Amino acid sequence: MTAATTLARRQGALEIKQFLRSRESVVFTMAFPVIMIFIFASIFKGDIGGGVRFTQYFVTGMIATGLLSVGFQSLAIQIPIERDRGVLKRLRGTPVPKWVYFAGKTVMVLAIGVAETALLLAVAALFFDLTLPRTADRWVTFAWVSVLGITACTLCGIAFSSVARTGRGASAVVTPVALVLQFISGVFFVFTDLPGWMQQVAALFPLKWMCQGLRAVFLPDSFAGLEPGGSWELGKVAMVLGAWCVIGLVLCLTTFRWTSRRDG
Template sequence: MSTAATTTTTRPAPSPVRPVGPLALALRQGRLELRQFLRSRESVVFTMLFPVVMILIFASIFRGDLGGGVRFTQYFVTGMIATGLMTVGFQSLAIQIPIERDRGVLKRFMGTPMPRWVYFAGKVIMVAVIGVTETVLLLAVAAGLFDLTLPQTADRWLTLGWVSVLGITACTLCGIAFSSLARSGRSASAVATPIALVLQFISGVFFVFTELPTWMQQVAAIFPLKWMCQGLRSVFLPDSFAAQEPAGSFELGRVALVLAAWCVIGLALCLTTFRWTTRRDG
């Protein structure tokens, strides 16, 4: 009588799933946002390349100087850097988020175990990466083709850094808050784009700020773009040009104060007005 030997195989216990840290979650969402942005040719052209195209056009047409050895290109590049930061921070988010809301992306995100802050972290990372890339590209084009004089001291580079960080932070928060005003993704561009264009015209981007009507200067002083341009002028223009500013100086302390105030205002609006679903969803 033979007995059949039976063998039992033991499967190794599954390895425990390692929890993903907050930083890793944010970076993953940021990579996803960047890939989606780069896949859209329209977004790349109108968000990232618009300031570069504008500097090529204006610098090729206006080759004179504004007095005191300040060339128009040197003045214009400050407005284009500020415009680029506003475009990627405010305008792109004010259009992109309503489209995602309409498509149900935000609603599906709410149904996942992912913390809600991860969605915003991804947007912030996308804006930061594109903003830095756009600024570097703009400076390279202006310096290579139009002899832009780059900042010569560490203090000026530091000013470029904090003005850009405060400015793009304020614009990003305002863009997220503004995204709740559009009734649909289709109408988002019609709501956000005119506001961005008007701010550019009254904030000293295309024209010397002090040559604008006084009432226009006063309206522009309410919003961040004017102060971003003014802070950047202190970086790229000589100290003597400060006398041509409305207050007779670059007022860097006030620039920091106003931009910081808009960061607080933008954050408060985000927390109180942001909607994850469309109005028809309730």
């Protein structure tokens, strides 16, 4: 094991411990999607077409939301708090390479993201008859949609962490953005039931495409014809998510701040 790998592994382990010690982060990130599944399953029990029940449709959106929560929302809130506390400033003054900090965040996001997705799949399969993929190609699709999605969310979360002026105000800035994206991206409602202008706005952001890619994995092929484009459009899903990975990386490199505004 190289020195670089050891540093990244240790920083990742530290980030995971810090995450698990925060009850608010654990409850909101891990428990919230599960709670929402139970609530919506109790309210909406009908069929939405193509042999798909609303619960099945909703579960795919909550998996995407879970990845958004741990990748975008948690980092965009955590980093400003650490910046305000002087953690980033002190780290910048040590001989530890700067990339180690981001490597640790990435390891944490991947670990929590995998755990949360596994929890959601288990709950959905046990209680809501979600059919897990039965072919290798669907699992492959699930893998690349999840990887591209969580990568885009992580990079955008790091970049968006520079928007909040203070750590205390980070949650107030980030949470509404995440909620709006969920409402317009087909998480809480069937995407094609939303107004046309709302669908067009949602198509500019990664969450809509994450949801669509995951529907291609967990819903029957008969539902593809009910999608806005008349198919799963997996090529477009890959292109948009890949573009957001590039956009997020550029924003990280050009906007990330190690010190708070009051420190200059």
